[in-house]
Amino acid sequence: MVFSVFAGTIALSGGAAAATATTWSTTSADNVAIGESSTTQELTVDFEIDNQGIENVTLDLSGYQDEIDVSSATASTDNTNVTVEDTNLDTANDEYTFDLNNSESSAQAGTLTIELTLDTTGASTNSGTSLTVTAEDAGSDGQFQFDVLNAGSDYDGVVSDDQTGNNSIVFAGETVVFDADSDEENGNEGDYVLRSGQPDGDNEPESTLSINQTTGVVNVDTSDLSTGSYYITNDGTDQADLIFEVIEMDFGAEFTDSTVGNLGAESNTTVEFTSDNRGGEAFSVYVTSDEFDDEELEDIFPSASDIDPAEEDGVEITGVNAGEEFDVTFAGYEAGNYSFDFTVADTSATAEDSIEVTETGEGAATFTNTSVTEEQGDIVEQTVELQGASNTASVVIGDLGDTGYQGNFTLLDDDDDGEVTFYFNTYTAGTAPDNEVVTLGEDTEFAEDGEFEEPQGLNDLLDTGDYDMYAMAGDQSNDYSEVLNSYDSVATIYLQERSTNSMTLWTASEETTLDSVDAISSAVEDDALTESQEIAMEDLMVHEVDATGLSGAFGVEESGVVTESFLDGLDTGAYNLTMEQENPAPNREAKTLNTSSLDDSSVTVIANAESDTYYIALDTQHIEFQRNGNTFSGDEVVGEEYTTVFSVQDPALLGMDREATPESDEYETVNSTVTFADREITFDEDPITVGAASEQTISGTTTVAPGSEISFRVSATEDTQPRFVKNADATVQADGTWSVTFDFSDQSVDDTFNVNARGAVPSTDMAGSVVESPTTDTPTEGTDTPSEGTETGTPSEGTATPSEGTATPSDGTDEPDEETTTTTTPGFGVAVALVALLAAAMLAGRRE
Structure with a gap:
């Protein structure tokens, strides 16, 4: 099969203005013919642009060969809601820029078409050239790919699986197929000749070609041909029935690691296949090695299949794209240096690479953090790194003989990345199997028979103090005392007393996004989340609660949204959030927050696991208050003051036995007050x-x-x-x-x-x-300004202003008080105010 080759690419990039994001998808581009004083190239790309935004787009033209000049450019879209604006072709800087403007309130998709007028009179054909566009900002890139061809040629590409298109570019080793029966002038009559060169220039005969009498086609094996231009003809040296160009396919194969082990995760690596001129067309690769048979090669390259089970001829990896990596594993193979040959199936392109396989040790398990400080009730995060052959780690937390508590479990590295992660909940510790005590990170599982176990139960929280954690490579679930006696690594949890500290009240617009700790930090920095004890209805009311030891009850393993866990805690009574009206009308009970009506439409809770801080954001549009069975919301609570109380009520969190029932005065509480205001x-x-x-x-x-x-x-x-x-x-x-x-x-x-x-x-x-915004000449420098009440000469009758040469006040005239303040009308300056005072003084003198 013959494949056409991309001879160039243009990348399209978008830089976001006004926080607009655009994504590019399917692209296409016309090929460029050389020798034309004016030829048009059309580029199209499918796009999607965010709602109501402007996207800056830059098409970088510097990748064109110097002999190709761009004389004009236009751009348009097929979506009437997305317009092209502010176009600019800057040939000095080799770029064409414009804006995509989405005027709608929703994201829009469509096809963008760019037409470029080119002068290619001095250009030459090329292959494997990359014409790129760089992004202005952190926008997405789209790639246009095309060929630069002989002037006047009809580029047909690959017409079918069985026929080579005219003016195709083929790789050395591919077979060119010409359908002689389709020869419009003389069919398959006469002998066909393969000639090198051009029919209108220098050319040389290469070979005589035979026609397959059954299929009526002529096949040309390019394996032994030099790179260059060729044509098939039976009409003479100056006539061509099929023109094609042979080029070498650029191809490389390289293992990601030069050295790997032969057991566990350390035996895994990848091989990357590269090609600078294959374009986006997938290909197959044959893999052979003198050191391994086909069955072993299938095991080493899991993506490969045996080419021919009856022959030791290697294995084949199909669907390869340039730049793609494929898994390789040497688990179970002897240490040594091994070489592999890689051949592209449909060309003569080859590559080879070697790798060293070393003997992997028995393995070890190591804690990444040897010292962890948390408060009672919080969750401890820990990661264990696995070295060597083992993909399991046995862990023991505590020592029953020393600390009165012990938890055992064994972890499996499910993705063989060399590490396992777990979360130890000090709130539920001692309550297994009724409650989860240890949860697992991504790609970590409990080994078979290795699920968490506790030899004993606890009636209250773990005491404060130091708890050692022990890790050992391998599965020791049959005897965890082996871990305590022969551990590979030890770490310590320093468990401190928990506390409930403070509550701060904030407000934000309902449009403000508060869905992560980073979003909250950004909102505070941008003054979009500010402290306030007056909240306008429809705005967000955010209670910041600073309390340690709650992450276990909340189920907070990492920072983020914990709304569901918060609502569950309200239901179980581990803690409570109340709002009660202050100073209700006489003979009326106070209104209170209807917590049973809270859901994810009225409340969002964000946990900052690092600082033990919880942000409870209530949407004042959707919360309800109640009194004597009646419901109140919105304008019905405007002007009223409420006290919000967050209370920790769980007996274990209060230092009591889990079965105890604490009195309300034993709760730990923090509070703040708020007044609801109208939007004015x-x-x-x-x-x-x-x-x-x-x-x-x-x-x-x-x-x-x-x-x-x-x-x-x-x-x-x-x-x-x-x-x-x-x-x-x-x-x-x-x-x-x-x-x-x-x-x-x-x-x-x-x-x-x-x-x-x-x-x-x-x-x-x-x-x-x-x-009016009057302007008046500033008094000349040195003129004394009269103080209030100073006598001045009376202007002559009918004179509106002093004439030139009017006497100035004597040296004894009082100066105005330095702290005199003036009130100005919009547009009036200080000098104008001083002139006004002077005019007032003169008028007063005249009236006297």
């Missing part, structure tokens, strides 16, 4: 005044959470002409303030307008007007 916005001015200038600021405050987005629309009112509409958005700051800036330079004094606020706040209007 206020303006700093009523009415609003702005100057007829740019950069005019409108500001105010709001009760909604910092980070919320408020949209503002300013529109002309009354008889204002011309009419105008201006839009802007504001983000609520950490102190509850907001501000927006508008350009009023095209408006006139006395124009009136309305400001409408909406979005995170209820629709609210405020009237406004444009006022």
Whole structure:
């Protein structure tokens, strides 16, 4: 079978603007013909772009050979909701840039088409050339692949499994197939000749070709041909029935490790097959070795199959893509140096590599962390590394004779990566088999007969103190005393007394994502999560609880969302979360939070396992309060103050016997108070005044959470002409303030307008007007400024302002007090205010 070769690739990249993400998938590209002063190449790629965002796209053209010039470029999509904007062909920097703009509120998919006009008059054919595009930002890359061919040739690629297309590129070793029966001019009459070179240039006969009389085809074995251009003809040296080019397939094979063991995980490695010019076409590889027979090769290369069971001719790995790795294992084979030959099945390309196999020792098990400090009730995470032959590790926690507690189990490395991970729950320790005490990490299992066991039970939490952990390679589940006596590694758990420490109240917009510890940290850094004891309805109310020793009860092995475990703990009574109204109306009971109505739509709980901190985020839109069987929510609790109490009630966590029933005054509690507010916005001015200038600021405050987005629309009112509409958005700051800036330079004094606020706040209007923004020359340097009440010369009758040469006050005139404050109108500066004071003094003198 003949395969066409990619002679070049162009990679398309997208850099995200406004946090937009785009993914590329299926691509296609026209081939490029040389010798053309103007030829068009079309590139297409399927894409998906996030909702309402702009994606910056860069097509890097620097990979074209220098003799190919790009004279123009266009881009378009077949999705009317995604437009191409701000296109720019920068030939000096060899790149074509544009924006993909998704105007919809949902992700959009479609096909992007790029058309490039090329001048290829000085270009030459090439193969295996990589034309790449680099990403502007951390966007995704799409690859366009194509050939650069002779001018005027019709590139058909591979027409079928049995026929080579005209102007195909074939690898040395492939068989070229020409259907002589399809020869339109003279069928299969006459002898066909294989010639090297070009029909319109220098050429030489290579061989006479025979036609298969049954199939009517001519076959050309390229194994012995040199690289270069060839054609088949029976019409003379200057006529070609089929043109093709022979190239060598670039091929390499290399083991990932130069040395491996011969037992357990240490016997495993991979082999990688590479090719720079095979493109995306899969191929098969034959594997042979003088040291191993076919059955052994199948065992060493699990992905391979015997080529011919009747012959010792090697094994075949199918479906190989360039850059792909395949598993290799030498488990059970003798130590030594071994060589392997690799051959591409449909070409003559070969490679070889060798590897050293060493004798693997019996093995050892080692704790990665030899010292772990936790509080009673918390979960201890530990990883055991396996060296040598063993893929199991036996572990003992504690020593019944020394600490009064012991837990035994044996772990199996399920994926042979050389390590196993477990989590030891100090809250449930001593309660097996009724409760899980040890849970396992990914790709770790209990060995057969190695599940966790405890020789004794406990009525309360593990005492504070030091507990040694012992690890030993191999399965010692029949006798764990062997682990205590002959362990490979020892680590210590330092168990400290637990405590319930504090509660802090935070607020955030409902739009704020709080689904991980990192998200919470980012929200705090961005002032999108701020401390507050006043929460606007519909915002998030986040209670930060600092308490050690709860991860076992919560089932928190790692940081993350633990909402389900939190709700389970509320049901079992291990802890509780209450909210009770302060100062209810006379003769009324207090309203309380209906905790039974909490679910994952009204509460999200994030655990930070490292800091023993829990973030309980309540959505004030969905929580309910109750009193005497009646339910209250939303506006029905606005203006009311509540006290939130988180209480630890589990007797074991309180240091009691597990069967004890603690009194309420024995609970460990932390609390905070909150007042529910309406969603309101206020303006700093009523009415609003702005100057007829740019950069005019409108500001105010709001009760909604910092980070919320408020949209503002300013529109002309009354008889204002011309009419105008201006839009802007504001983000609520950490102190509850907001501000927006508008350009009023095209408006006139006395124009009136309305400001409408909406979005995170209820629709609210405020009237406004444009006022005069006078400018006055600054007094000359050295002129004394009169203080309030200073007498000045009276201007002549009808004079509005002092004429040039008006006498200045005498040296004895009082200077204004340095701490005098002035109030300015928007657009009025300090100098203008001083001139106004001078005019007022002169007017006072005139009236006297």
